[in-house]
Amino acid sequence: xxxxxxxxxxxxxxxxxxxxxxxxxxxxxxxxxxxxxxxxxxxxxxxxxxxxxxxxxxxxxxxxxxxxxxxxxxxxxxxxxxxxxxxxxxxxxxxxxxxxxxxxxxxxxxxxxxxxxxxxxxxxxxxxxxxxxxxxxxxxxxxxxxxxxxxxxxxxxxxxxxxxxxxxxxxxxxxxxxxxxxxxxxxxxxxxxxxxxxxxxxxxxxxxxxxxxxxxxxxxxxxxxxxxxxxxxxxxxxxxxxxxxxxxxxxxxxxxxxxxxxxxxxxxxxxxxxxxxxxxxxxxxxxxxxxxxxxxxxxxxxxxxxxxxxxxxxxxxxxxxxxxxxxxxxxxxxxxxxxxxxxxxxxxxxxxxxxxx
Amino acid sequence: xxxxxxxxxxxxxxxxxxxxxxxxxxxxxxxxxxxxxxxxxxxxxxxxxxxxxxxxxxxxxxxxxxxxxxxxxxxxxxxxxxxxxxxxxxxxxxxxxxxxxxxxxxxxxxxxxxxxxxxxxxxxxxxxxxxxxxxxxxxxxxxxxxxxxxxxxxxxxxxxxxxxxxxxxxxxxxxxxxxxxxxxxxxxxxxxxxxxxxxxxxxxxxxxxxxxxxxxxxxxxxxxxxxxxxxxxxxxxxxxxxxxxxxxxxxxxxxxxxxxxxxxxxxxxxxxxxxx
Numbered sequence: 001x002x003x004x005x006x007x008x009x010x011x012x013x014x015x016x017x018x019x020x021x022x023x024x025x026x027x028x029x030x031x032x033x034x035x036x037x038x039x040x041x042x043x044x045x046x047x048x049x050x051x052x053x054x055x056x057x058x059x060x061x062x063x064x065x066x067x068x069x070x071x072x073x074x075x076x077x078x079x080x081x082x083x084x085x086x087x088x089x090x091x092x093x094x095x096x097x098x099x100x101x102x103x104x105x106x107x108x109x110x111x112x113x114x115x116x117x118x119x120x121x122x123x124x125x126x127x128x129x130x131x132x133x134x135x136x137x138x139x140x141x142x143x144x145x146x147x148x149x150x151x152x153x154x155x156x157x158x159x160x161x162x163x164x165x166x167x168x169x170x171x172x173x174x175x176x177x178x179x180x181x182x183x184x185x186x187x188x189x190x191x192x193x194x195x196x197x198x199x200x201x202x203x204x205x206x207x208x209x210x211x212x213x214x215x216x217x218x219x220x221x222x223x224x225x226x227x228x229x230x231x232x233x234x235x236x237x238x239x240x241x242x243x244x245x246x247x248x249x250x251x252x253x254x255x256x257x258x259x260x261x262x263x264x265x266x267x268x269x270x271x272x273x274x275x276x277x278x279x280x281x282x283x284x285x286x287x288x289x290x291x292x293x294x295x296x297x298x299x300x301x302x303x304x305x306x307x308x309x310x311x312x313x314x315x316x317x318x319x320x321x322x323x324x325x326x327x328x329x330x331x332x333x334x335x336x337x338x339x340x341x342x343x344x345x346x347x348x349x350x351x352x353x354x355x356x357x
Numbered sequence: 358x359x360x361x362x363x364x365x366x367x368x369x370x371x372x373x374x375x376x377x378x379x380x381x382x383x384x385x386x387x388x389x390x391x392x393x394x395x396x397x398x399x400x401x402x403x404x405x406x407x408x409x410x411x412x413x414x415x416x417x418x419x420x421x422x423x424x425x426x427x428x429x430x431x432x433x434x435x436x437x438x439x440x441x442x443x444x445x446x447x448x449x450x451x452x453x454x455x456x457x458x459x460x461x462x463x464x465x466x467x468x469x470x471x472x473x474x475x476x477x478x479x480x481x482x483x484x485x486x487x488x489x490x491x492x493x494x495x496x497x498x499x500x501x502x503x504x505x506x507x508x509x510x511x512x513x514x515x516x517x518x519x520x521x522x523x524x525x526x527x528x529x530x531x532x533x534x535x536x537x538x539x540x541x542x543x544x545x546x547x548x549x550x551x552x553x554x555x556x557x558x559x560x561x562x563x564x565x566x567x568x569x570x571x572x573x574x575x576x577x578x579x580x581x582x583x584x585x586x587x588x589x590x591x592x593x594x595x596x597x598x599x600x601x602x603x604x605x606x607x608x609x610x611x612x613x614x615x616x617x618x619x620x621x622x623x624x625x626x627x628x629x630x631x632x633x
Contacts, residue, residue, distance in 0.1 A: 088597045092415040112415045112597045148583075154595035178500065178583040179592060188581075193499030322596050 031241050033072045034248065037087050037099040039229070040077030041276045047077035048275025050229065051122060053100040055255035062251040071244060081181045084108070084154045091116060097237040098248065102156030103228040103313045104322070110332060111323035115235035117334045118310075119245055120252045120341075121300045125226025125309075127286055128160040129203030130216040132196045133189060139215060142168050147195035148176045150185035154322065156227035160218060161198045162316045163225050172320060186212075200227075201286035205278070219289060224309050238334065249337040250345060253300055257347055260298035299351040300342075302335040418600045423607070426600035435589055436608070443574060443585040444612075446502065450509025451570050455563055458514040462521025462559075483515040487573050491580060500581045505574060512573040513566040520562020524555035557628055564620040571613050586612075 038057075040047035049057055056062065057075055066073055076096055078086050084105035090096045092114050100122070109116055132138045138147075141164055151161055165172055180188055182199050189197040190211045197203075197212065206212030218225045231252055238245050259268045269287060273280040289297055310329040317323045342348040400420060406412070407419045418426075430436040464471045465479065487508060498504040532554055536546040578587025586605055593601030 082595075085595050085597070089416075092413045092597070094413070108597050109415075114413065114415050152595075153592055176583060179588060179595075180500070180581065184495075184500075184581060187495065188500050191496060191499050193495075193501060 031071060031244060033074050034066070034098065034237075034244060035074045035076060035096045036248075037076040037078050037090055037096045037101070039080050039083050039101065041080065042077070043275060043277040047075070049075070049077070050100060051272070052252055052255040052259065054271075054275060055258065056248070056251045059251045059254065061254070062247060065247050066244075069244075081183055082152075084152075084156075088112075088114075091234060096234075098231060098233045100231055101229055103230075103310060104156045104159050104317060105154060106232055106332070107310065107313050107317050107327055108154060108323055110327045111317070111325050116232045116332070117235050117238045118230060118306075118332050119233050119238060119334055119337050120231040120249045121302060121306055121338070122228065122230035122252075123256065123298050124223055124289075124292060124296070125228045126156075126200055127218045127226055127289075128157040128198065128200060129214050129218075130164070130196060130198055131189060131203045131206055131212040131214050133192060134210055134213050136195065136213065138196065140168070141165060141216060142170065144196050145170060145174050146176070148178055148193070150178045150180045150188050150194040150197040150199075152181050152185065153177070153179045156229065157198060157200060158320075159313050159316045160225050160227055162320065163312075164216065164221070201278075201282055204282040204285055208279070208282070220291075223292060224305060224312065228306075228309060242337075246337055246340060246344075250341045253338065253341045253345055253347060256298045256300050257345070257350060260295045260351075262294055265294055296351070300338050301351050301353050302333060302338060303353050307333060415597060416599060418603060422600045423603045426598070427604045427607075430589065430601060430604060436586075436604070439584060439586045439589045440608070440612075443578065443587070446505040446585065447509060447571060447574055450506040450574070451513050451567060453506065454510040454513025454570070455517045455566060457510070458517025458562075458566070459521055459559070461514065462518035463525060465518065466522045466525035479515075479518070483519070487512045487569075488576055491577060495581060500583075504581065505577055505585075508577050509570045509574055512570045516562050516566040516569065517559070520559050520565075521555075524558035524562075525551075527558070528554040553628075553630070557624070560620065560624050560627070564617060564624075567616050567620060568613055571609075571616060575609050 036053075036056075038053040039050040042048075048054060057073075063073065076090065078090075078099075078101070083101055087096070087099045087101045088105055088109045091099065091109055092112070098119075106116060106118070130141060132144070138144050151158060162172055165174070178185075178188065178194055180194075182202060185194070185197045185199060186202065186206060188194045189206065197206075203212065203214050203217070207214050231249070233245060233248075258264055269283045270280055272278075273283045276283070287294075287297075307329055310332060314323075314327050314329060318326065339348075342350070403417075404420055407414075407417055411417065427436070461475075461479070465476065490511060491508065494504055494507055498507050528551065532550050533546075536550045541549065574585075575587040575590075578585040579591045586609060590602050590605035590609075593599070593605065
């Protein structure tokens with residue numbers, strides 16, 4: 001009797017499991033919702049999204065067009081502590097269709113066999129920083145040879161770190177890399193457990209509080225040394241729903257076109273600082289790229305430098321053993337949506353493709 | 358978990374078959390084989406799940422790929438190096454923790470003063486989950502070796518101390534009185550009465566502490582470390598190399614299992630009167 005009961009239980013469980021799996025599969029193919037993940041800072045319980053993503057999330061034109069088609073937009077806020085792993089896990093388990101996130105994790109994802117496509121470049125990239133304790137005597141990366149450096153592995157700025165190190169004739173293995181997320185990395189620097197910390201604009205928060213000193217940033221380095229974070233979609237969704245993808249890309253283009261106007265610059269910086277709970281001066285200094293104009297910084301054009309950037313990411317990931325197989329950058333990049341979108345929005349002459357310095 | 362079920366299966370199968378009058382089989386050997394049933398079953402379910410594509414291949418990697426990943430991280434030295442450092446941390450933290458646990462436990466069990474002064478603090482501190490102390494420990498000890506050893510010390514000290522307190526307190530009065538009545542010298546009293554009476558429960562405490570320390574160590578290495586088996590798994594996750602994560606899971610499990618078995622052997626060797 002109990003055996004029978006047990007058997008029934010198992011069968012029920014198995015059926016439930018299959019049904020569960022089946023239902024997730026149908027919802028992945030279901031164009032009724034578009035699920036987008038984006039890095040978000042939680043300020044006062046409300047997620048504030050990175051860069052252009054926030055404007056896409058508030059874009060009434062996009063929402064109205066989607067509503068006409070009965071498509072819902074669902075946003076998945078991703079904690080900045082571990083974006084790379086979280087977004088890649090969400091992609092592989094079919095929980096999202098799009099994500100605003102970084103270059104290296106995208107390459108890692110595609111090397112694993114899961115295919116995504118870069119549908120809209122975001123901007124020329126975020127600046128990266130090397131911070132040491134205020135008492136440190138180190139003046140450059142070369143002085144830190146053999147020392148402990150906090151760096152979150154697999155995050156986009158690891159590639160920038162690799163470029164900085166290589167340009168000084170060193171190797172990443174010349175340092176003791178401590179794999180810590182940015183929050184833990186900052187604590188480790190303050191606690192004196194590491195000799196340096198490689199990170200994003202949160203470097204200013206440390207230097208402003210006199211608990212860190214920035215000895216290098218990518219402001220003066222070649223543009224390609226910045227880390228890129230932009231709009232990626234699964235190959236499946238992009239190929240099955242090119243029209244919905246186009247709507248999303250158009251929204252992104254409207255956003256960057258608005259941000260890129262000089263008169264909106266201060267407003268953008270203020271809003272971003274508010275969303276992130278950062279002092280405005282942090283965003284201000286971070287976005288002050290002397291060698292690029294504000295408008296060109298926000299260019300969504302697929303210039304050859306985008307391809308070169310991703311080729312360098314793949315090369316770094318291979319050399320650092322982060323990926324085992326090569327990734328063909330040309331298949332990752334789908335420039336048609338931006339080209340078409342710029343035409344639809346009559347922005348096709350707004351940005352001029354130029355070789356970036 | 359799996360050893361439990363398998364032991365139960367083995368017991369059940371044993372009584373069933375012995376009812377059928379097959380008695381010439383050496384049961385102790387078959388029991389070891391029966392213990393393999395559940396892991397093999399797990400392997401079969403795993404392989405089937407991979408075949409049926411219940412999850413994407415990035416999430417559920419086939420067993421053969423995990424074997425390849427094992428070879429890869431073994432040959433590259435990542436796994437042996439990680440294991441070496443993790444086991445060193447465990448040995449150092451566990452040795453310190455169990456010795457101080459033993460001392461603290463004996464003190465608490467034998468001295469009323471100690472019980473009054475330290476008892477409440479001891480009982481409050483042992484309620485704090487070890488992992489919950491990690492952020493505070495990072496601030497105090499940084500993220501170096503001291504942190505891991507301190508964490509294991511905390512994970513070991515309390516179970517061992519508690520086991521010691523109970524063990525010493527539970528020694529039947531009558532035993533002690535016999536010792537006194539026979540006027541045995543103190544060393545003999547310790548060797549013949551105190552030690553044999555208190556060691557079994559203490560060893561059980563030590564065994565629990567060892568298992569717990571290992572789990573806590575791997576968890577802390579996932580959070581804050583540059584080396585070790587936990588860190589190997591964390592990097593695997595960041596690189597979307599679930600095969601490496603699986604290697605870590607399996608190796609961690611096997612090591613935890615062997616550590617437990619090792620202490621059971623020690624129990625067997627130290628306590629001849631407890632052998633079945």
